[in-house]
Amino acid sequence: MPNTYTQLLFHVVFSTKNRQRTLTDGKRDSLYKYMWGIQDNLNCHLYRIGGVDDHMHILTGLPTTLAIAKYVQEIKAGSSHWLKSQSDFPRFESWQDGYGAFT
Numbered sequence: 001m002p003n004t005y006t007q008l009l010f011h012v013v014f015s016t017k018n019r020q021r022t023l024t025d026g027k028r029d030s031l032y033k034y035m036w037g038i039q040d041n042l043n044c045h046l047y048r049i050g051g052v053d054d055h056m057h058i059l060t061g062l063p064t065t066l067a068i069a070k071y072v073q074e075i076k077a078g079s080s081h082w083l084k085s086q087s088d089f090p091r092f093e094s095w096q097d098g099y100g101a102f103t
Helices: 028-041 068-084
Strands: 008-015 045-052 055-062 100-102
Touching: 008 068, 028 045, 028 055, 028 068, 055 068
Parallel strands: none
Antiparallel strands: 008 055, 008 100, 045 055
């Protein structure tokens, strides 16, 4: 076969440090939009994104050239930096180490 075709979908879940309730309800839409931008820069397809006060859920399609560990690293690092700069999330410290990823 001359071409490669895949559909690699992942349900990714990760939480705030110590499960602190720092992702303010009503203000998470701006976080979702920022994470969508990171996804777009990584050439990923975002199917769904959501969360609650202490954790995030993302359903995404990854290209074959991107490892799930690298994807999560980019999402968490980029969004952590952004969250710390936002007055809407004053108590956010960081994301907890680790994540869940399910196909």
